[in-house]
Structures are given as C-alpha cells and as structure tokens.
Amino acid sequence: MPTAPATPATHPSPSADHQLQFLRDFQRILEQGSFSSTYKFALLHALADLAVRHGDGSGVPLTLTTRDIAQRIIELYWPQAAPFPLTGSRPALVLRQNAGQGQAEILRHLDAAKRHHGPSLERLRRDLPGWGLLLGNVDAVVRKMPLWRLQTVGAELVDFLYENAGRGTTITLRPRAAACLTALHGILTALVRDAWLRFVRRSNLAALDEAADLDAFLFGSPRASLERHRPLLQELQSNQCFYCQRRLVTAADVDHFVPWARYAVDLGHNFVLAHPACNRSKSEHLAAERHLAAWVARNHRYRDQLAASFDNAGVLHDLDASLRVAAWAYDHVQHTRGQVWLAGGRFERLSPAWRSILVA
Ligand SMILES: [Zn+2]
Structure with missing residues (x-):
C-alpha cells in the first residue's frame, strides 16, 4: 500500500x-x-x-x-x-x-x-x-x-x-x-x-x-516630518555623511535608506543623514552592500538608543520589519539583476552576499 x-x-x-x-x-x-x-x-x-x-x-x-x-x-x-x-x-x-x-x-x-x-x-x-x-x-x-x-x-x-x-x-x-x-x-x-x-x-x-x-x-514623501530625525542622526553619525563619511558642512538631507519610491513607509530605522549630492545621486536606487552592512551595523549597535529616541519622537519603528523590508527590496533587485549605488555616478552589480549581511 x-x-x-x-x-x-x-x-x-x-x-x-x-x-x-x-x-x-x-x-x-x-x-x-x-x-x-x-x-x-x-x-x-x-x-x-x-x-x-x-x-x-x-x-x-x-x-x-x-x-x-x-x-x-x-x-x-x-x-x-x-x-x-x-x-x-x-x-x-x-x-x-x-x-x-x-x-x-x-x-x-x-x-x-x-x-x-x-x-x-x-x-x-x-x-x-x-x-x-x-x-x-x-x-x-x-x-x-x-x-x-x-x-x-x-x-x-x-x-x-x-x-x-x-x-x-x-x-x-x-x-x-x-x-x-x-x-x-x-x-x-x-x-x-x-x-x-x-x-x-x-x-x-x-x-x-x-x-x-x-x-x-x-x-509623496512628507518631507517636513523627516526633520525630527536630524538631531539624533547627526549625533550617531558624528556629523558625517552616511555614505561617503565626509563631514557634513552646511546642509544635510535625511535620506530613506530603502527609497520611499520603493516602499513608502516612514519606519524610523530607515533614515540616514547624507550630503544632498550623495542623496541625489543615490536617488531611487538601493545602496551597495558596503552601505547595507553599515546600516545593519548601526541599527544593531544603537538598537536601544534608537528605539528610545523614536518612541520619544512618536516615530513608528520596528527593527525586524525594517530588516524584512530591506531584504524584500534587495531580493527584488537581485531577481531583476539590477545595480546598486556605490557613490557619485558609480554603481555595481548586487552580489548574493547581501543576504548574509541581513541575516547576520
Ligand atoms: Zn556624502
């Protein structure tokens, strides 16, 4: 039988x-x-x-x-x-x-x-x-x-x-x-x-x-509400651009790490501070693996500080959800054999290594 x-x-x-x-x-x-x-x-x-x-x-x-x-x-x-x-x-x-x-x-x-x-x-x-x-x-x-x-x-x-x-x-x-x-x-x-x-x-x-x-x-993205992230990000990033690490001299943009155009939700962990020029050239692209690794490391390292600050500011946050959204976005780029943004006008092909960064 x-x-x-x-x-x-x-x-x-x-x-x-x-x-x-x-x-x-x-x-x-x-x-x-x-x-x-x-x-x-x-x-x-x-x-x-x-x-x-x-x-x-x-x-x-x-x-x-x-x-x-x-x-x-x-x-x-x-x-x-x-x-x-x-x-x-x-x-x-x-x-x-x-x-x-x-x-x-x-x-x-x-x-x-x-x-x-x-x-x-x-x-x-x-x-x-x-x-x-x-x-x-x-x-x-x-x-x-x-x-x-x-x-x-x-x-x-x-x-x-x-x-x-x-x-x-x-x-x-x-x-x-x-x-x-x-x-x-x-x-x-x-x-x-x-x-x-x-x-x-x-x-x-x-x-x-x-x-x-x-x-x-x-x-569209409600830009005004992004401003409340600026003081904390300035402190966490020692007033350096998240992407190029050079000093933020005058203006700085609060950037959606996973771009708003790809996933339109203001979850707190998604924000980084960047030069307007870096932000503009990254535009609606995902950032390269080295940036992804830095973002994951920051969110884990300052987990408690970020959570307290988001609660204090009334900002919606859920680190696991942010990581799932990022995994979803990178998975999509990998499936479409897309490029990720490195710096300025430079891009690179996303390698499968991104997965180990997000699940590490
Ligand atoms: Zn920069």
Missing part, C-alpha cells in the same frame, strides 16, 4: 502562473468592483504594504489584525487629509474621498484628530488616548465597510486575498496571496495609486485644475 506523502512543512512560493492569475484577480477588483469611496484603494495598498512588512515572502499564510490595517490606512490618508492648495485666490481645500454627499467617514475622523492635535502624526502618536481614539474609530470603519466588501464583484465573491469568514478583528491572507502581494508589491501599489488618484480627481472635478499635481500631494 503506498504511503501518503508527508505534509509539506512550508508552502512553496507562487509560480509565475499563480502570480499572473493573482494579478488578474487584483485588476478585476480594481476595474469591476464598486467604489463609493477610496477605502478599498487604501485597504488594498495597506494589505500589500503589511505583507512586505510582516511576511517573509515564503508563501506562509499571514494573519493581520484589523488594528494593524487601520494604522496603515491612517498613515496613507494622513497627508491626504491636509488642505490641497488651489490656484488663484481660492482657499486650500480638503479633497473629497467619496462619491456621495459630504466627506468619507475616515477623513472626518482624521480631520477631527488634526484639529485637536495639529498636523503632526508623530505628535498624535505620542498622545496615547488621542491616538487610541483615532485608531479605534478607523478600525471600526475598516471592519464595517471595506474589509468584508473588498472581494465582491457584482454578486460574485472573488476572495483570493483572504477568506470572508465573518466580521472578526483579524484576517488571514491566503498563503499564495501573501507571497504574491510581496512579489508584486511595486506593480500592485502603482495600479492602486493610479485608480485612487483618478477617483479623487473625479470626485473633486469642480475644484481642481487639469494640471493639479495630485500624485505628489496624495503619495
């Missing part, structure tokens, strides 16, 4: 065919789902971001709490809830994020929080009751609305992302879905942002000029 095959301990990574099918399902939701507000875009973006942050891309099912999802959705909406500057003498205006009357409920909660705590999300995070209130309110909306309706197209359930089991406080991403969200993160978030932007433009037609730069406003 043949013996039954042993249950595999791990789930295999999704094949190219599976990834293509996933992409088709994802596009189907975007193109054929009903969108009365931008919540579903925010949810899809958040799921892709959280899969990178918390998953390992191995194809293992990934459980996320609705609170984690709500937190990421707040981060996505926070800059969007600021008034958008209009041309001429018209006053700036908070853009509508729903198709019906009035403003979408999540935006109303964010507006209330901004009125009470000011425009800084970091400052709000330091106020635990205020932060808890906003998080609870947004969590409630996420559970009520987009989470259990996201995967419905017409009368059909297309639940390829997670099982629509009920209205609990967690969801478990299907094994293949978590891995596909990770592998295809760049494409998926670009699709979501494009659809989100078009929705906002449509919903604010009367106010917006054709030329209004909505992309930078909705999805």
Whole structure:
C-alpha cells in the first residue's frame, strides 16, 4: 500500500502562473468592483504594504489584525487629509474621498484628530488616548465597510486575498496571496495609486485644475516630518555623511535608506543623514552592500538608543520589519539583476552576499 506523502512543512512560493492569475484577480477588483469611496484603494495598498512588512515572502499564510490595517490606512490618508492648495485666490481645500454627499467617514475622523492635535502624526502618536481614539474609530470603519466588501464583484465573491469568514478583528491572507502581494508589491501599489488618484480627481472635478499635481500631494514623501530625525542622526553619525563619511558642512538631507519610491513607509530605522549630492545621486536606487552592512551595523549597535529616541519622537519603528523590508527590496533587485549605488555616478552589480549581511 503506498504511503501518503508527508505534509509539506512550508508552502512553496507562487509560480509565475499563480502570480499572473493573482494579478488578474487584483485588476478585476480594481476595474469591476464598486467604489463609493477610496477605502478599498487604501485597504488594498495597506494589505500589500503589511505583507512586505510582516511576511517573509515564503508563501506562509499571514494573519493581520484589523488594528494593524487601520494604522496603515491612517498613515496613507494622513497627508491626504491636509488642505490641497488651489490656484488663484481660492482657499486650500480638503479633497473629497467619496462619491456621495459630504466627506468619507475616515477623513472626518482624521480631520477631527488634526484639529485637536495639529498636523503632526508623530505628535498624535505620542498622545496615547488621542491616538487610541483615532485608531479605534478607523478600525471600526475598516471592519464595517471595506474589509468584508473588498472581494465582491457584482454578486460574485472573488476572495483570493483572504477568506470572508465573518466580521472578526483579524484576517488571514491566503498563503499564495501573501507571497504574491510581496512579489508584486511595486506593480500592485502603482495600479492602486493610479485608480485612487483618478477617483479623487473625479470626485473633486469642480475644484481642481487639469494640471493639479495630485500624485505628489496624495503619495509623496512628507518631507517636513523627516526633520525630527536630524538631531539624533547627526549625533550617531558624528556629523558625517552616511555614505561617503565626509563631514557634513552646511546642509544635510535625511535620506530613506530603502527609497520611499520603493516602499513608502516612514519606519524610523530607515533614515540616514547624507550630503544632498550623495542623496541625489543615490536617488531611487538601493545602496551597495558596503552601505547595507553599515546600516545593519548601526541599527544593531544603537538598537536601544534608537528605539528610545523614536518612541520619544512618536516615530513608528520596528527593527525586524525594517530588516524584512530591506531584504524584500534587495531580493527584488537581485531577481531583476539590477545595480546598486556605490557613490557619485558609480554603481555595481548586487552580489548574493547581501543576504548574509541581513541575516547576520
Ligand atoms: Zn556624502
């Protein structure tokens, strides 16, 4: 009698065919789902971001709490809830994020929080009751609305992302879905942002000029909030550029080590201080292995000091998550046989040795 095959301990990574099918399902939701507000875009973006942050891309099912999802959705909406500057003498205006009357409920909660705590999300995070209130309110909306309706197209359930089991406080991403969200993160978030932007433009037609730069406003890096990292980084780096080690004489840029364009989250460990020229030439590239090794070493060496400082400043931080995001970004460059930035206009091919730097 043949013996039954042993249950595999791990789930295999999704094949190219599976990834293509996933992409088709994802596009189907975007193109054929009903969108009365931008919540579903925010949810899809958040799921892709959280899969990178918390998953390992191995194809293992990934459980996320609705609170984690709500937190990421707040981060996505926070800059969007600021008034958008209009041309001429018209006053700036908070853009509508729903198709019906009035403003979408999540935006109303964010507006209330901004009125009470000011425009800084970091400052709000330091106020635990205020932060808890906003998080609870947004969590409630996420559970009520987009989470259990996201995967419905017409009368059909297309639940390829997670099982629509009920209205609990967690969801478990299907094994293949978590891995596909990770592998295809760049494409998926670009699709979501494009659809989100078009929705906002449509919903604010009367106010917006054709030329209004909505992309930078909705999805650009909030530069102002980077400034709070400067004093600590200056101290840790002895006022030297992270990349070339030369002295920082006048100006210095707070740089995203894993570029914002690749993964748009302000996790504290991701910041380094660099010459504006070094920052510009690195641009949207990943830094070479020698820089990666220096970044990993810094984050381990000053682990406690960094954590205390981030907490103090209300900056979101999770070293393991930052390392997973970096591993994901370098893995992507290796798969696409991309180059990494060394210095000035010099690049080199990424060698597989990067992996041992990140897991050391
Ligand atoms: Zn430099």
